Amino acid sequence: MPNTDFKRLIRPHLLQLEHFSPxxxxxxxxxxxxxxxxxxxxxxxxxxxxGPSPKVSDAVAQVDYSIYPDPEQRRVREAISDFTSIPIERLIVGAGSDEIIDLVFRLVMELGDQIVDSDPTFGMYRFDAAVNGVETVLVQRDDAFELDVKAITSAIDKRTKVIFICSPNNPTGNVASHEQIKALLDTGLLVVVDEAYWEFSQQTVAPMVYDHDNLIVLRTLSKWGGIAGLRAGFGIMNPELINRLFGMKQPYNITTATEAAVIASFEDAxxxxxxxxxxxxxxxxxxxxxxxxxxxxxxxxxxxxxxxxxxxxxxxxxxxxxxxxxxxxxxxxxxxxxxxxxxxxxxxxxxxxxxxxxxxxx
Ligand SMILES: Cc1ncc(COP(=O)(O)O)c(C=O)c1O
Structure with a gap:
């Protein structure tokens, strides 16, 4: 058997990758x-x-697993649209919001680009940055773990493409204000606001997507919906970005079981x-x-x-x-x-x- 030097084949920036701790x-x-x-x-x-709505197991039991899921996610996006009033052309569904974060990185980031992240926060943004050879500039939240908008804007340089904000912030619980998000959107960079827990704060910046093409809002069914194991999250953003993400995602990225579970969840909101x-x-x-x-x-x-x-x-x-x-x-x-x-x-x-x-x- 030939002796292959696998290390030589691995992308150099991944050799030092620190593992995510799930x-x-x-x-x-x-x-x-x-x-x-x-x-x-x-x-x-x-x-x-x-856990999930009892309607989820009934819906999943009806699924015909022999058929591929809809690559355009029509029914599931309609169900989300009906519930959120966000037009379908502004929605994309992923295998968890983690997948949308990953897709955004792969859409906009090149080796050597930067994100600005506010520490302490959810570790996935900097993990995906590292996977993509992107540098994370960590700005510290203040003593009460509130965002330091001034420090974030000062940390931006010509390599910065995305500012990540988790709101409510995991693990500190802080909710970002509209004014803070507005100030960040005014930088013209992409601003990703991860609202995985918004149902427990009832504060959202999702309506700001209509006036700000650079805003991406992320939601998940893992927390409110209780279907973490089925992997379902979605992104809300301008239709141009949605089209680009649809063009590059895996065609069958969510399963038919996930589709059925998401639809049943919104029906039982x-x-x-x-x-x-x-x-x-x-x-x-x-x-x-x-x-x-x-x-x-x-x-x-x-x-x-x-x-x-x-x-x-x-x-x-x-x-x-x-x-x-x-x-x-x-x-x-x-x-x-x-x-x-x-x-x-x-x-x-x-x-x-x-x-x-x-x-x-x-
Ligand atoms: C802030 C935040 N965003 C996203 C996720 C991941 O959500 P999903 O299960 O939809 O990938 C989590 C999971 O804990 C989270 O805490």
Whole structure:
């Protein structure tokens, strides 16, 4: 057999790629904790504790898997359009909003280009930047983790093409204002506003797409819709960009099961909105309970999660002690968040178990 030097074949900028750290599946968490899977408290991935609409499984059961999905995504875009009032020519659906982020990178970025990202935030923007050989200029959010618009605009240079804003921001919960987004749009660069959690804040900049061709808004069915496993997200932007993305995406990028699930979800939006309201009120209850724990400070949040700050050096041991009890939260290694963890909002009984454990451990 010839001896191939694979390293020589790999694109040089990918040789140093730092891996994204995604959430492990529950069976792996259970194995690690040595606890049966049904006893795991999984509050590390911002999933929906109430799951999908019951209509999703019925709809998916009717799908004929032998037929390819519609490459133009007509029915599913119509369903989204009916619900959001966004015209179909401004919509594209992806295998999760992650796929749309990836497509945007591949549409506009060349090796050596730059994005501006506001730290701390969702890691996917800088990960995709690295995959595409694009440099990420990290601007720090302020002490309350609010956007620093002045610092973002000062960080722009001739290589900058896209500004990424996550709102509500994962993991800090901050919601960007219309004024902040407007100021960024005035730079003329592409501004991607990731609204994966907007249903838990009810604040959106989506209507601004009509007046701003450089705005891309991202949404997902993974949080509000509870179908993270089926992979469905969508992008809202000007029709020219939509056409370009359709021209370059994989023709069958979402499955027929995903199409059916998205349509059924929007048909049952009242049910999902009701669950979103339950999650918001549970978030506020959890914040109140967390505030009573000495040595722990929960931050306000517009998402389905709460970031908690602990005393220096305490987050790591508490996080690990919780994991040995089968309670999984999200921790961070970055300098600004090393003393924090994020708790996804679960069902009330899960909140109670976490609060009891935190009272003992913090
Ligand atoms: C801010 C943000 N955007 C996008 C995603 C990914 O969403 P999807 O499951 O639609 O790819 C996540 C997932 O956690 C997220 O937190």
């Amino acid at each position: 959430a492990d599946p529950p069976e792996e968490q259970a194995r690690r904790a040595g606890i049966p899977e049904e006893e795991i408290i999984r509050l590390n991935a911002n999933e929906n504790p109430y 009242d049910y999902l909105n009701c669950n979103a309201r339950k999650i918001v009120s549970e978030r506020e209850r959890m914040i109140a309970l967390l505030s009573d724990i000495e040595g722990l400070e929960p931050l306000p949040s517009g998402g389905n999660y709460v970031l908690c700050k602990l005393a220096t050096g305490r987050a790591k041991p508490v996080f690990h002690d919780l994991a040995t009890r089968g309670i999984f939260l999200r921790n961070f290694s970055s300098p600004r968040l090393k003393d924090c963890f994020r708790i996804s909002v679960g069902r009330p009984n899960e909140t109670d178990i976490v609060i009891t454990a935190l009272k003992e451990l913090v």
